[in-house]
Amino acid sequence: MRAALALLLVAGLLAGAARAEGGPCDGPVRAEAPLAADDTLQLGEGVTFLAGALLAGPCAEGFGGFSAMVIDAELRITAASDRGNWLRVSLALEEGAIALSDAELSPIAGSEAEGPRGRCEGLEAEGLVRADDVLLMSFDTSGIVLAFDPETLERLPERDRPPLPLLRRGGTDGYEAIAMLSEGRLIALRERETMRLPTRANGFRPQAQRVWTLRPGQRWVERQVYRGPPQPRDANEFRVADATNLPDGGLLLLETSWMRGKGNHARVVRANFAGDTLSAALPPLVAIAPGKLSDNFEAIATVRSEAHGTLLLMLTDDNLNRHCVPNRGQRTKLLVFRLGA
Helix, strand or coil: CCHHHHCCEECCCCCCCCEECCEECCCCCEEEEECCCCCCEEECCCEEEEEEEEEECCCCCCCCCEEEEEECCCCEEEEEECCCEEEEEEEEEECCEEEEEEEEEEECCCHHHCCCCCCCCCCCEEEEEEECCEEEEEECCCCCEEEECCCCCCECHHHCECCCCCCCCCCCCCEEEEEECCCCCEEEEECCCCCCCCCHHHCCCCCCEEEEEEECCCEEEEEEEEECCCCCCCCCCCEEEEEEECCCCCEEEEEEEEECCCEEEEEEEEEEEECCEEEECCCCCEEECCCCCCCCEEEEEEEEECCCEEEEEEEECCCCCCCCCCCCCCCEEEEEEEECC
């Protein structure tokens, strides 16, 4: 995509003015096709599936890779791509269907996260949380935590948080999730600790992994440990993909798994601290087995809406390749659930 697109893509306003290499790039972000619930979707008590949709952008190249999101009370979604782009779009739920409007695409500005649009370069944005009056973003390939203005999405260097510990080589993955605990502390979780698979001997439970919390004085403390609940035996090890705060102060974790020949599993579980241990228990609030609904879910968000109650959103990362083109067989999917009455 040409550098002219690096400033901003506002759906409907720049029609015909912006062009991607080899063709026009002038359409809106839209809900391309509905997604219906089927028997691969299992819901916990009090959870209702409201709507789902395949999303499409103004051009094939560069739209996608969304790995983190937040949503406000007006149902305005702010999502971050792991290839260095913001998506802002308004959500409406109309007779059981998703409708999108007022979409904006723009680059994530700041330090190494800045990359030429269309070449799919960036710093793997993976976690996003609203903390008071700033948006904080964590990254997969480093320990930096950048701050942004929630309204303008401008970088706020003076509000950055201290860097998380650098990743070790060999067996460790990046910081996939950042969220706010009920007492106001930030929490950050890695994707996984090791490549070791759960076995029958340990009840098919994933390996324990470290959790960081930000203490007063702006210091990350590695004291907590998280070990996920048992998992289906036809799945690979579940990994933490994202986290979100519930309006009542609780914490939800999104965990995903992929196995060659079987496909993607995803589940959303409640997590609670007991001392210094973070734990989650089955049954999950949402579980998705391989099928039409499943894909690489990497982002979740919750919001309290006057019209719809407490909403839970799940969004997929279609794994854009280095040329900023989606991998075949993966799409950008958005699912919406209601929690409670």
